[in-house]
Amino acid sequence: MTGISTHYFLGGNTGKGFYSHFNYIISQKDATRIICLKGGPGTGKSSLMKKIGKHYIDRGYDVEFHHCSSDSDSLDGVLIKELKVAMLDGTSPHMIDPITPGAVDDIVNMGICLKEENFKNIKFNILAVNEEIGNSFRRAYRFFAAAKSIYDDWYTFNNEALNLYELNILKENLKNRILPNTFSSLGKKRHLFATGFTPKGVITYIHNIVKDMSSVYVLKGSPGTGKTRVLEYIADEATRRGLDVEILHTPLNPEKIEHLLIPELKVALVTSNEITKIEFHGEEYDMDSLLDANYIEKKQDDIDDVSSIFYILLQKGLDCIKTAKDLHDELEEFYVPNMDFNKADQIYEEVLNKIQGYEESL
Incomplete structure (x- = not known):
């Protein structure tokens, strides 16, 4: 087996x-x-x-x-x-x-x-390619930072329309449904990524990660609809009850949570979001339903503009990561024959x- x-x-x-x-x-x-x-x-x-x-x-x-x-x-x-x-x-x-x-x-x-003796004549070739790789990564990070800045604008439109009372009710309902009402020593938090900005584009392993979970709760919604706040709250409440959690961060802003796992309970809380754009089989919560629809309608043109710019900048960053990978492949061509x-x-x-x-x- x-x-x-x-x-x-x-x-x-x-x-x-x-x-x-x-x-x-x-x-x-x-x-x-x-x-x-x-x-x-x-x-x-x-x-x-x-x-x-x-x-x-x-x-x-x-x-x-x-x-x-x-x-x-x-x-x-x-x-x-x-x-x-x-x-x-x-x-x-x-x-x-x-x-x-x-x-x-x-x-x-x-x-x-x-075979170190073979590197004497290719030293400066290697240094030149390394410099190009560094430049490509620095460009990528500037584009990703710009995309995050625009994302924050997108987030703000929705966050201003968010019904915090309804959000808090949802948080409490999920906590009561998922977590035991017992408290012990603090659980541990483990931090990783399920999603990456890669030379092949946005890649996520979240389906593989949650494949053995008994319960999957799906938070589906636009930026600023409270998904991260729900995950942060459940993570804190779980560790207060002595449960270890896996916190999976988003590559756009690595300090924010994209998904949450509570392995001991075989529970996953995942987000169906604007970056990975994937669907899940699980109990779904429509986070957009917590928004003031009238406010969003008034701002829709602005939201459409910033979301469009966001995806352009994100793709620019991904293109730079692809360039860095192509250059790294060139670099390996110096090393592999001398291995x-x-x-x-x-x-x-x-x-x-x-x-x-x-x-x-x-």
């Missing part, structure tokens, strides 16, 4: 630049081991994590696959849940370093697979043996 694979993003290209939740893959206190992979592009970090993840999935272990928002076909991390063993890409922009070396953290240097794949295979066997040792000791 194969294990369950769940897919997330650990970091995001956002309206506030690159935003990392890497420290939430697993805590130092809970981890058996956190293996930090170092090495340049094309040195096999993602391939190594994919092979390790597949090995344990095939053996019946549940594995989280954490994708790279700058290339969703590549991985930034894996977590073998039952073993509490994580692997992470520790290179830029993540820059993950061991916190408790020896006791929790290991470093695996994939850079030893490079010793026999050494990479040897590292895979060493890492696998090490993890199997942790497995046997549990």
Whole structure:
């Protein structure tokens, strides 16, 4: 029997630049081991994590696959849940370093697979491409920041029409329906992304993440209709009752919640929103029904204008992320021919043996 694979993003290209939740893959206190992979592009970090993840999935272990928002076909991390063993890409922009070396953290240097003697004549080519990649990301983040600013205008139109009394009733009804009326020590909050701004456009793994949830509550509505406030309220109330929650943030504004999971209750609260534009099977709440329809009608032309501008700016940012990926592919062309794949295979066997040792000791 194969294990369950769940897919997330650990970091995001956002309206506030690159935003990392890497420290939430697993805590130092809970981890058996956190293996930090170092090495340049094309040195096999993602391939190594994919092979390790597949090995344990095939053996019946549940594995989280954490994708790279700058290339969703590549991985930034894996977590073998039952073993509490994580692997992470520790290179830029993540820059993950061991916190408790020896006791929790290991470093695996994939850079030893490079044939360094071959890089002398391509040094300046690599530096030039790296500079172009950096420029593309900076442009993308400016467009995403501009899109967020316009989004805030869109949000404000709806928020001014929002019936707060009805919103509070909805929050209380959901709390009473979902959560037990018992209190204990505080639960934990884990922060990740389900959605990413990637070279392939807006990608979300939320359907995969909620596939095993018994109850899915869908908040469907425009910006400013109170979706985030509901999620924040339920998250706080759940942790007050000793329940751990997974908070999945939106890449447009990484401080805001897009979706919420309460794994112990097998409950998910998700938003059907203007960025992912996907539908869910679940109990649906129409957040637009909380708006003053007369006010919205008066402002509809302005709302249409700002929403149109928002999508233009968002697409501009996504185009820049695609450009950065194309340039990164060029960069890998310098590295892959100068890679010793026999050494990479040897590292895979060493890492696998090490993890199997942790497995046997549990």
